[in-house]
Amino acid sequence: MINVSDDQHAEIEALGTELESICYSVSHDLRAPVRAVIGFARALEEDHASRLDAEGRRLLQVVLSEAGRVNRLIEDLVIFSRLGRQPMESVPVDMAALARSVASELLESGGPQHAILSIADLPGVSGDRALLRALWGHLISNAAKFASQRAIPRLEIRAAAEAGRVVYHVRDNGIGFDMAYADKLFGLFQRLHNDAAYPGTGVGLANVKRIAHRHGGTVWADARLGEGATFSFALPTEAH
Amino acid sequence: MDELSGIEVLLVEDNDHDAELTMRAFKKCNLLYKLYWVKDGAEALDFIAGSGAFEARDSRELPRLILLDLKMPRLNGVDVLRSLKADERTHAIPIVVMTSSSEPRDLDECYNLGVNGYVAKPIEYTSLTEAVARIGMFWLLVNRVP
Amino acid sequence: MTEFDDVEILLVEDNRQDAEMTIRALKKCSILNKLFWAKDGVEALEFVRCQGAYADRDPSQVPKLILLDLKMPRLDGLDVLRALKSDQTTRQIPIVAMTSSNQERDVTESYRLGVNGYVTKPVQFAAFMEAVANIGMYWLFVNQTRT
Numbered sequence: 001m002i003n004v005s006d007d008q009h010a011e012i013e014a015l016g017t018e019l020e021s022i023c024y025s026v027s028h029d030l031r032a033p034v035r036a037v038i039g040f041a042r043a044l045e046e047d048h049a050s051r052l053d054a055e056g057r058r059l060l061q062v063v064l065s066e067a068g069r070v071n072r073l074i075e076d077l078v079i080f081s082r083l084g085r086q087p088m089e090s091v092p093v094d095m096a097a098l099a100r101s102v103a104s105e106l107l108e109s110g111g112p113q114h115a116i117l118s119i120a121d122l123p124g125v126s127g128d129r130a131l132l133r134a135l136w137g138h139l140i141s142n143a144a145k146f147a148s149q150r151a152i153p154r155l156e157i158r159a160a161a162e163a164g165r166v167v168y169h170v171r172d173n174g175i176g177f178d179m180a181y182a183d184k185l186f187g188l189f190q191r192l193h194n195d196a197a198y199p200g201t202g203v204g205l206a207n208v209k210r211i212a213h214r215h216g217g218t219v220w221a222d223a224r225l226g227e228g229a230t231f232s233f234a235l236p237t238e239a240h
Numbered sequence: 241m242d243e244l245s246g247i248e249v250l251l252v253e254d255n256d257h258d259a260e261l262t263m264r265a266f267k268k269c270n271l272l273y274k275l276y277w278v279k280d281g282a283e284a285l286d287f288i289a290g291s292g293a294f295e296a297r298d299s300r301e302l303p304r305l306i307l308l309d310l311k312m313p314r315l316n317g318v319d320v321l322r323s324l325k326a327d328e329r330t331h332a333i334p335i336v337v338m339t340s341s342s343e344p345r346d347l348d349e350c351y352n353l354g355v356n357g358y359v360a361k362p363i364e365y366t367s368l369t370e371a372v373a374r375i376g377m378f379w380l381l382v383n384r385v386p
Numbered sequence: 387m388t389e390f391d392d393v394e395i396l397l398v399e400d401n402r403q404d405a406e407m408t409i410r411a412l413k414k415c416s417i418l419n420k421l422f423w424a425k426d427g428v429e430a431l432e433f434v435r436c437q438g439a440y441a442d443r444d445p446s447q448v449p450k451l452i453l454l455d456l457k458m459p460r461l462d463g464l465d466v467l468r469a470l471k472s473d474q475t476t477r478q479i480p481i482v483a484m485t486s487s488n489q490e491r492d493v494t495e496s497y498r499l500g501v502n503g504y505v506t507k508p509v510q511f512a513a514f515m516e517a518v519a520n521i522g523m524y525w526l527f528v529n530q531t532r533t
Binding site for chain 2: 032040
Binding site: 129 | 391392444446447
């Protein structure tokens with residue numbers, strides 16, 4: 001245990017707030033020029049690609065795809081930074097209904113075919129409905145993404161009530177990961193898998209962690225390489 | 241002045257590149273509406289009022305849609321919005337804010353001032369061309385103004 | 387509780403045929419995520435305000451769009467519009483009047499009360515379907531609201 005004085009605590013909070021607003025304004029200021037790069041590169045492609053040879057077109061494609069990547073990173077950064085700042089409204093939330101609603105939306109809009117989804121009875125908690133919806137969205141889409149490589153993708157969501165808190169688990173039968181790297185998982189833009197095989201900027205789990213922490217909860221993960229993973233989060237039953 | 245008459249869409253945008261891309265998108269979706277581009281809020285109000293640089297314009301003609309950026313030098317989007325919505329003569333002109341901000345504070349302010357629609361760029365679900373197409377198809381083809 | 391959750395479109399329409407056509411048109415463009423159909427103005431206000439039969443509804447869930455017919459029994463569309471636009475907690479919800487009324491004074495009055503958009507229902511079936519599709523495509527996929 002490190003003892004932190006009130007002064008130091010205040011300083012840490014102030015630093016945190018400052019970082020937040022830098023993060024936010026950097027990502028905002030980057031948006032306009034990136035938008036122009038993408039827009040004009042696309043215009044070039046639409047109207048002039050026929051005048052380029054195959055190599056010229058390939059070069060242009062690289063410009064477009066990397067610009068798209070920067071765009072996604074910036075958008076994710078904006079969302080991530082906003083998550084730390086937006087006011088939270090605590091209401092009783094039916095977690096089972098919410099998880100089901102999110103899962104069915106995801107599977108309808110292009111989730112893995114033939115996925116087997118099982119959602120047990122989940123105890124509810126008090127929390128910010130929009131944030132919790134986002135949390136489920138990240139975890140379920142993450143699970144679906146990795147399970148989709150299997151012939152029969154399996155997603156399982158269950159929970160257990162404990163004293164003063166509820167622990168939720170989202171399990172997939174995907175490729176899993178090496179537990180040696182588990183502590184990197186929830187870092188911003190950290191990825192343990194190749195972008196080509198499993199697309200994404202790596203912000204989803206960082207968002208999950210942020211949302212859980214804002215509710216006074218925790219997150220962790222457990223996996224075995226080749227055997228799938230279980231992502232868990234615990235939330236206090238009553239508002240933080 | 242023929243160039244200023246029959247304007248149906250007024251684009252208020254200070255960023256040259258954003259403006260060019262938006263106008264391109266309009267052309268691409270074959271929305272053959274006469275569009276005029278002004279670069280800041282003060283020019284926008286002059287255009288509507290037929291004053292300043294736009295004295296030659298017949299101010300009785302009102303556009304069917306105003307696409308309005310928020311962050312602009314001199315007079316910003318919110319001030320333009322407030323001014324147009326407060327005036328009996330112009331309050332029914334549909335105004336759709338098109339801005340890179342999706343901050344709750346900006347959304348609140350605009351909706352409270354009576355903005356008709358709000359579009360954040362970059363657009364999440366679809367490219368600019370598709371978004372402009374959908375904006376056009378609702379606001380210019382389907383929507384009715386007094 | 388779940389039936390009224392996450393409603394994105396509130397359709398306020400007393401005519402059954404028009405309501406069914408609207409719902410079908412929205413379904414065709416895969417926009418029918420969550421729609422609630424209120425058959426008159428009183429029901430509509432109770433739904434939005436989480437009162438009466440909808441007292442259990444979560445007030446933080448606000449529809450992304452209200453499609454509002456004007457000529458209705460009990461409470462008239464313009465009254466619903468006035469009520470929602472004059473209330474701080476509901477004035478931001480986009481409302482598009484969708485009515486068979488061709489009356490210029492209805493258009494003027496609606497805009498005066500703060501309607502976001504106004505659509506005269508096309509008489510022809512195909513035009514009707516297309517108009518509803520254009521409404522949905524803009525308000526549900528492009529327009530941004532607070533929620």
